[in-house]
Amino acid sequence: MGNGIHPDVLLAARAGAGWAFERIYAAWAPAVHGYLRAQGAVDAEGMVNDVFLRVYRRIESFEGDATGLRSWVFVIAHNLVLDQRRYAGRRHQEVAVERLPDLDLTGDVADIALGGSRVRALLALVSPEQRDVLLLRFLLDLSLEDTAAATGRTVTAVKALQRRGLDSLRRRLEEIPSTPVSPRPDPTLTEA
Amino acid sequence: MHDEIDPLVTSFVEELRATYGDAPTPTPSESLATLFADGIVVAPRARRQSMVKHGLKAVPGKVAAGLVGLLIGYTGLGAAGALPGALTLASDDEQETVVTEDETTTTTLGDDEGGDELADEDGGEATVEDGDGEGDDPAPVNLADVPIPTSVSEAAHNHAFDEACGNHGRYVSHFARFGTEPECATSARQAASESDPEATATATAESEDDGDDNKDKNKGKDKGKAKKAKKAKRH
Numbered sequence: 001m002g003n004g005i006h007p008d009v010l011l012a013a014r015a016g017a018g019w020a021f022e023r024i025y026a027a028w029a030p031a032v033h034g035y036l037r038a039q040g041a042v043d044a045e046g047m048v049n050d051v052f053l054r055v056y057r058r059i060e061s062f063e064g065d066a067t068g069l070r071s072w073v074f075v076i077a078h079n080l081v082l083d084q085r086r087y088a089g090r091r092h093q094e095v096a097v098e099r100l101p102d103l104d105l106t107g108d109v110a111d112i113a114l115g116g117s118r119v120r121a122l123l124a125l126v127s128p129e130q131r132d133v134l135l136l137r138f139l140l141d142l143s144l145e146d147t148a149a150a151t152g153r154t155v156t157a158v159k160a161l162q163r164r165g166l167d168s169l170r171r172r173l174e175e176i177p178s179t180p181v182s183p184r185p186d187p188t189l190t191e192a
Numbered sequence: 193m194h195d196e197i198d199p200l201v202t203s204f205v206e207e208l209r210a211t212y213g214d215a216p217t218p219t220p221s222e223s224l225a226t227l228f229a230d231g232i233v234v235a236p237r238a239r240r241q242s243m244v245k246h247g248l249k250a251v252p253g254k255v256a257a258g259l260v261g262l263l264i265g266y267t268g269l270g271a272a273g274a275l276p277g278a279l280t281l282a283s284d285d286e287q288e289t290v291v292t293e294d295e296t297t298t299t300t301l302g303d304d305e306g307g308d309e310l311a312d313e314d315g316g317e318a319t320v321e322d323g324d325g326e327g328d329d330p331a332p333v334n335l336a337d338v339p340i341p342t343s344v345s346e347a348a349h350n351h352a353f354d355e356a357c358g359n360h361g362r363y364v365s366h367f368a369r370f371g372t373e374p375e376c377a378t379s380a381r382q383a384a385s386e387s388d389p390e391a392t393a394t395a396t397a398e399s400e401d402d403g404d405d406n407k408d409k410n411k412g413k414d415k416g417k418a419k420k421a422k423k424a425k426r427h
Contacts, residue, residue, distance in 0.1 A: 008344040008368045009368070011344050011345065011348050011364070011368060012344070012361075012364055012365045012368040012369075014348075015348055015360055015361045015364035015365065016231045016232035016233060016359065016360070016361030016365075017231050017361050017362075017364060017365030017368065018227055018228045018229055018230055018231035018232075018365070019228070019231075019365060019369065020365060020368070021224075021227055021228055021231070022228040025217075025220065025224070025228070026217060029217050029218055030214060030215045030216065030217050031213070031215075033215040033216070033217070033218050034212035034213055034214065034215035035212065037212055037215060038208070038211075038212040044215075044218075045218035045219070046221075048218045049218065049220065049221040049223070049224055052220075052224060053221075053223060053224060053227075056227055056232065060232075118207070119204070119207050119208050119211045119212070122204065135208075138205045138208060138209075139208055139209060139212055139213060166201050169201055169204055170198070170200055170201055173200050173201070173203075173204060174200065
């Protein structure tokens with residue numbers, strides 16, 4: 001996942017230029033959207049808008065380069081996930097973040113491994129804390145340090161969560177027979 | 193970065209990225225769309241104030257208290273006459289400040305190519321050459337003299353045209369996009385150069401020169417008339 005933001009664009013964004021905000025949105029909104037969907041957010045699109053509104057409100061005070069800004073955007077996205085998770089935990093009612101499907105873990109894991117939901121099903125088999133680390137590290141390519149800052153943990157703790165999460169996945173993957181990844185729909189065909 | 197994952201997990205990571213790594217760009221909300229169109233007004237003063245506040249916050253409380261105590265003690269001793277040099281030092285500081293402003297003003301005038309040319313051509317026009325009189329009071333920034341930025345970084349630090357362009361962001365965003373100043377800045381520069389008192393003095397001087405030339409021409413005409421009149425008398 002590239003950076004894709006020129007330093008001049010960042011400078012213009014910090015000065016309040018609307019066109020620079022749009023460039024930043026176009027560069028990183030897809031990644032934020034994917035992360036929120038992987039976390040099981042129901043209204044992922046709405047949450048993407050919330051993330052970037054937060055970013056633009058605070059961008060004037062941001063200090064760093066474009067790479068740092070990218071990490072900062074993803075940290076804000078993760079914080080939004082945590083906020084929704086806490087909200088769901090307190091209310092125990094209709095939740096903004098969809099609970100990952102209740103899986104019958106006593107049954108054959110292969111039964112739930114179907115097409116694109118295979119990834120979701122596997123992610124459901126790890127704890128939320130391990131899932132956060134795995135997604136921040138392997139989906140968004142955040143460094144150990146940035147992941148630690150985002151999750152409020154030490155680098156050592158992040159490494160431990162990552163190792164335990166990967167061990168869980170490895171054990172489950174060894175049980176599941178390999179199934180081909182269903183191809184993503186061609187957007188041009190969808191538009192036609 | 194991900195050396196610890198084995199081939200089995202690697203395939204999962206690839207599947208993860210294939211599923212979620214390239215999600216479609218969501219349609220911006222109305223708030224975001226408005227933000228893209230209008231941007232945000234960034235007040236330079238507020239930023240400076242926040243920087244000052246930030247700087248003050250960074251100073252540990254004890255150090256700040258110590259500095260305040262020192263200042264109070266110094267001022268008290270000075271008032272009591274224990275430090276006879278204090279007043280002198282203070283006045284030196286003020287003079288240094290004045291000198292700095294003078295230097296700045298002088299530098300600004302010196303950078304004005306038009307001013308230099310006028311000094312050469314007019315040979316001692318007081319309003320152009322003598323910068324001492326203008327250094328006594330802090331001179332307002334002449335927009336015509338503000339150097340045109342050569343990079344986006346310079347444009348971001350240039351607040352001279354914030355008022356002319358409505359807000360700082362508009363100036364910086366145009367420069368970052370097109371590499372040139374926006375029309376609001378160009379117009380402000382032009383207006384400033386047209387209302388430049390030096391330019392006015394030059395125009396006045398030139399018109400006076402023209403008037404002198406005309407006077408010389410009229411003198412010539414008068415002489416010619418006088419000669420004709422004398423000839424007429426002879427005849």
